[in-house]
Each structure stands twice: as C-alpha cells, then as structure tokens.
Amino acid sequence: MITLAPIAAAAPAAIEQLLDAAFGTDRHGRTAYRLRSGTEQIPALSLAAFESGELVGTIQCWPVELAAEDGRIVPMVLVGPVAVRPDRQKDGIGRMLMEAMLAAADAGHADALVLIGDPEYYERFFGFSADRTGGWDVPGPVERHRLLARLRGPAPLPERGTLRPRQEAAAAALR
Secondary structure, three states: OOOEHHHHHHHHHHHHHHHHHHOOOHHOOOHHHHHHOOOOOOOHHOOOEEEEEEEEEEEEEEEEEEEOOOOOEEEEEHHHEEOOOOOHHHOOHHHHHHHHHHHHHHHHHHHHEEEEOOHHHHHHHOOOOOOOEEEEEEEOOOOOHHHHEEEEEOOOOEEEEEEEEOOOHHHHOOO
C-alpha cells in the first residue's frame, strides 16, 4: 500500500537516488532546474510516496514568477520533478502524487501552476495547457508545447513575459 507524507519524511540522499534513476544524472542542466535555482521547495506542496517504508516516488514544487511585459509579477508554482522509481512507473504513483499536490494547491496554497511535461498526460488528467505559455521566455531550452500552466480562479495569465525563480521575499511568504 502506498502512503504519502511530506517530502521532509524522505532522506535527501534517497530522493537524489530516485531522481537519478528516474531522470538520469545529467538532469541538473535542464531548464526546470534553472527555473528553481536559488529557491527552496514548497513544503505544503512537496510530497513523498512510500511503500513498506521504501521511497517509491516524490513530487516537488518550487516558487517561480512570471514577469509580464506589462510590468505585472505573477507568483506561480513550478511543479516537478514528479519522480517514480522506474520499476514502479505506470502503477499510478505519479498520478496519486499529482492529485494530492493539486488538492493542496486548490485548498489555497497556489493559484497558478506551471510545469514542463507531456501535454497529453497533464492536460487530460490535471487541466494543464500550453494555451497561454507560447509567449513566455524561460532560462533555457524548452519544447514550447511542453511548457504547461494551470490556473485556478478567474484572472487570466499574461500572454508574454519571462518565467524565472521567484524573488526570495515572495518565496518566504509561501513557507
């Protein structure tokens, strides 16, 4: 049976081993890592999945912001990585982690979420879309159709701007 816990319940070394197994040891150069550079994961939205006391999955979320061309700063949460031990992928663990994180986000921890991922999966099951992200700049390469956002509430996301790590003062407010 899978149990979810705050990510702090998992040993940092075990998390790193899981991430290496799921994404490779070269993962640190990816754009998502640049987006969260200098920030700390958001505890209320970052979870670990355990089975019989063994770490089998994690989801981490990070404070970012969209600096819109019109001068607005839109606080957002970068979702990911969502990591599942390779031999347990396709067992629903990633989906369980996403659903728990989205429930926490929708309960008031975040209104605007962004991730880099498979649009067919994240749009179909979780409501993420690339509809508004095509004009966003990011600090590194990204396949435009894989830059996805999900907004809770009526305010639209800016069509143009730069996605970047959230400034520390804003990030501290989420903790």
